[in-house]
Amino acid sequence: MSQLFPGAVIEPVELAEAKGMVCIRTASASDVESLSVYFIGLSATSRNKRFMGARADLTVVAAECVPKADRPDHFTLLAELRQDGQGTIIGEARYAYDAAARHGEFAISVADAFQRRGLGLQMMTAMETRAGDLGHEMIAAETARANAEMRGLAKKAGFADTGLGDWQSIHFAKRLLR
Numbered sequence: 001m002s003q004l005f006p007g008a009v010i011e012p013v014e015l016a017e018a019k020g021m022v023c024i025r026t027a028s029a030s031d032v033e034s035l036s037v038y039f040i041g042l043s044a045t046s047r048n049k050r051f052m053g054a055r056a057d058l059t060v061v062a063a064e065c066v067p068k069a070d071r072p073d074h075f076t077l078l079a080e081l082r083q084d085g086q087g088t089i090i091g092e093a094r095y096a097y098d099a100a101a102r103h104g105e106f107a108i109s110v111a112d113a114f115q116r117r118g119l120g121l122q123m124m125t126a127m128e129t130r131a132g133d134l135g136h137e138m139i140a141a142e143t144a145r146a147n148a149e150m151r152g153l154a155k156k157a158g159f160a161d162t163g164l165g166d167w168q169s170i171h172f173a174k175r176l177l178r
Contacts, residue, residue, distance in 0.1 A: 020081050020082050020083035020084075021081075021082050022079055022080065022081050022082070022090065022119065023079070023080050023082060023087075024077055024078070024079050024080075024091075024122065024123055024126045025077065025078055025080060026067070026075055026076070026077060026078075026130075027065055027066050027067065027075070027076040027077065027078050027092070028066060028067070029066045031062075031065075031066060031078060031089070032059075032062050032063050032065075032066055033062075034087075034088075034089050035062035035065055035066075035076075035078070035089060035092065036058055036059045036061075036062035037089075038062075038089040038090075038092065038111065039058040039061060039062060039109075040058055041111065042109060042111065042112065043112050046109060046110075046111075046112055046115075047109075049109075049143075049144070049147050049149070049150065050107060050108075050109040051107075052142075052143070052144055052169075065092065065094050071096075072134070073096070073097030073099075073104070073134060073136075074095065074096045074097065075094075075095050075130060076092055076093065076094045076095070077092065077093045077095075077123055077126055077127055077130070078091070078092050079091030079092070079110070079114075079119055079122075079123055081114075089111075090110065090111040090113075090114045090119070091108070091109060091110040091111060091114065091119050091120070091123055092108070092109055092123075093106055093107070093108040093123045093124065093126075093127045094106060094107050094108075095127050095130070095131060095139075097131075097134070097136055102137075102138065103136070103137075103138035103139060103140050103173065104131050104136050104138070104139045104140070105139070105140055105141055105142075106124075106127060106139060106140075106141050107141065108120060108123060108124065108127075108141075108150075108153075110123070115149070120153050121153060121156060121157055124153070124157045125157070127139075128157075128174075128176055131176060132176045132177070136176060137175060137176055138173055138174070138175055138176065139173065139174050139176060140162070140171065140172065140173035140174075141154065141159075141171075141172060141173075142165065142169050142170065142171045142172075143169065143170055143172075144168060144169055144170075145165070145167075145168060145169060145170055151170060151172075154172045157174070158174050159172040159173060159174040160172060160173065160174065
């Protein structure tokens with residue numbers, strides 16, 4: 001098991017124009033309110049891309065993101081901007097392992113002000129590390145065909161289109177190195 005997880009913070013990284021350090025860490029039960037505020041703060045476009053449609057129950061979604069003791073193969077990573085001893089969530093990646101399909105699935109978002117700065121790729125790399133540490137061999141996701149940003153990020157991270165999507169969505173996957 002890597003030294004990064006569970007619960008550990010990866011090395012802080014600097015993002016261009018960010019006034020503070022960004023850390024990626026595992027979410028905990030104490031993050032529900034902050035995660036809800038983060039989801040509400042996303043633009044309508046970013047929320048629609050993250051949830052593949054409109055969602056009104058963002059507090060419920062935030063509560064679903066925190067880890068449960070009986071589901072060790074499910075986790076959420078948070079990217080947190082730390083300034084003056086305070087942390088603000090600026091990104092999240094939710095991961096859930098599907099034992100029947102024998103692969104993990106994920107969803108990811110980055111706050112509008114921090115998009116296109118490499119944070120999404122860093123979060124995906126941390127998520128892949130954690131999934132590999134859990135012994136998972138494949139990771140997959142689905143996104144709307146119109147979500148060019150996610151398709152580009154997935155391609156940059158080494159994911160390939162599986163051909164399992166439909167006229168509205170694209171399904172992509174990646175085999176994890178062990």
